[in-house]
Amino acid sequence: MIENYIATHLIDVAALAILCYLIYSNNILNQNRKWPFYIGIMLTVLIISSEAGTIIAGNANGDLRFLNIFCNVFGFAMSPLIPIILLAIYDVNILLTNKLLMLPSIVNMFATALSPWLGFVFYIDVNNHYERGNLFIVFVTAYILNLIILFISTVRTGQKHHYPIKAKFTALSLFVIAGTSIQLIFPSVYSSWHSVTLSLLLYYLLLSEFDGSFDALTRLHNRAAYDKMVNRLDGRKLYSVIVMDINNFKEINDTFGHDFGDTVLKKVASVIRKSFDNSSTCYRVGGDEFYIISSETDPVKLEHQLKCMTNNLEKERKNDGRLPTVSYGYSIFKGGKGIGFQEVLKEADDQMYYFKKIQQDMKKSTQTS
Template sequence: MDFFEKFYLLFIIEIVLIAISTISIVVTAYDKLAAKHFQRHRILPEKLLFALVSLCGSVAMFLTMLIIHHKTRKKRFMIGISVILILQISIIVVLYYLKILDSFYNIGTIFLHLNDNIGYNSKIHSGGYARMNTNAGMNLLSIIALCFTIIMASRHIIENKYKSRNYIAVSVITIILLVLEVIAEYYLTSSNVNDVVLHRVVNILGFILCPTVPYVLLLFCYNRQRSNNLLIIIVTLPLYINLFLCVISYTTGWIFYVDSANTYTRGQLFFIPTIISILYYIFMIIAMLKSREDYDRRDKYIFLVILFSPIFAMLIQILNSDFLLIWNSVALSLLLYYIFLRELQFTYDMQTEVKNRTAFDTAIDQLANRKNNAIICVFDLNNLKAFNDEFGHRLGDMILCECAKLIKESFLKEGKTYRIGGDEFCVICIDTSIDAVEQSLVKLKDLLNKLNKDRTDKIQIAYGYASYNKHESDTAYTVFSKADKEMYKNKALMKQ
């Protein structure tokens, strides 16, 4: 069996494994959604999950379960999948050392030669074509996975419409880059000098779009309401520099060069798009680590793991251009990121865009296990029922969302905001002083006064807070009850 026949068999095996892994990820995510939101009979049977694990989907399913926290407390799954994975690796190692794999290759040769009449082997006449087929197959699977996430993101909003649009945009850009990569690979194997112009144009588009993926992801991490226009202009400036360098590379060859014989070579400034992309990834990591409202510490670690994949692939491809890994790794990261965000969304109140009661109960429970002091603030909207009765529920919902926005903005640097009831909110401030809480309350009053300036129907928010001390006997729920009583005292004073 020659090299190219063996390579083709490995290509087929690789495609099958990628397909099984993709199915395992999707099935695990669906099972998580079904367990939380659907009826019991729509949960997938455990035999199906173990069947996918047995068919070499163990790595993908195990990582997905860890990321979305699905069945991680079930020892049957955690131990079972680990044991199956170890067995699979052991079998491959034994087969390799006993050279039994060569027998499989020889069997594969028979099947390949049986298909000579329809031209399978005739197509694998060079290493270039074999590599192109491999990359095309991997890119096709990545495109299918991204199309799936785009459809899901368009049907179900990710946190808010702004972030959904950004996620869909970055997925579409990645699909375009995957297609351009396949086209560029085709031109690399082409000796037709008439393809020179198109070869250059494809590379220009690819290098222009390369930094836009981490750029849009960076925008995804920022809250549009807090965006600084000057900061956005500064962050966007490298994109325009990259655009200019890529366009003039058509003649100068600074980023890349395709000569008259259609031969591609890297230019002296080839590293510019890569450096810009890495900078955007670094800014994204900084923005995510600085975010106190959107992600918990555990969520940040998961985000970093997901983000590491394309960075690692980028470094490998820089060192060896034969490995085209970047955009497939980005596609995988986007799929995992979507699953992660959907799981994270279970802790959000979609109407007001703040954390929900489930997240609040979890945060209160965690206070008992943490070595931190905290201040718990409770808020309640006055006369919301009267607003609903007089002006309709639509106006009442708008007021509810506006108040949630004001509370969140006022306490952005101090703690996380939760909606704990119909018109009740709570902010948990970890290791924050009472003075800082008082300043946030003053800011809330100022914002509320601005909102009420031109309104005849004034909006009022009653509040109360209490301190939780880790060295005292009061539990977090007891402190919350105290804060709730203080809020009702404040509400009574407002009505006098």
């Protein structure tokens, strides 16, 4: 029986080793996620090892009582940190700006550290028999609270980036809760770390898809994400489309080089991102073309945000006169049968080119006068 449990734990460790290789070789995953991922995997391996230690020590005589105690202390103290590390993988800034999120884990660590003497979370008697402590609920509460923190923070960040992560992460969270709850109810069924191992693999896939929806240079959403969004527009919800194009971008590349051209793209993308509210999703669809799909359909509010973008870009141009201007056009879908997205997009595109022509005519007029 012990051999079966140890074998399954070794399979978990092998799967996590493969996951490390996948993370290392993945060029899509955000580089800032990789080290938190490695730390999470290493901690999971250590906790799995500690659980294996409790199985071995718990089935031996009293000579291994101290090993049993040590492994239980480590496992109970560290396990609630797994959701927090998953949160750090997703967005470490949430932890850096909200240090109180660590409070449940810290309380659990103190209760666990005192357990060998006071029996708070667990107790192992002189005969090496394990029992849950009177305050075992502290461990359970810390783990559940951290899962809730992870879920809420991930969903909020996903909504901020207009990424449909809620349903996917809800399913993943329910999977983790179900897998770990089995062992909480039936302590002899070692299912928790099989569930966590699978969850790390699924989390990797989820975040790879998430990071794969962003343009590597500008960190706006990319063409693939744009195409997915267009396919989700069913003609029933009202929306607006804004089309943008950098003026004279080819001349900038020819004059100042492609490195500066990349700097221009990043600067313009940054201005676009900070000028539009959370009702808008910004895309770089290729070259110097940017699209925005927004749930805002009030032309006055759209004009205000576009004016804000123009003013922000003008501030940047005062710092560097080489930066270009931007032409734009927009169209509002107000409902109606037979009107598809491409018709709405064409109207915005035509408006942008009309605006671009006006700017070019004004520039020529200024140069000849």
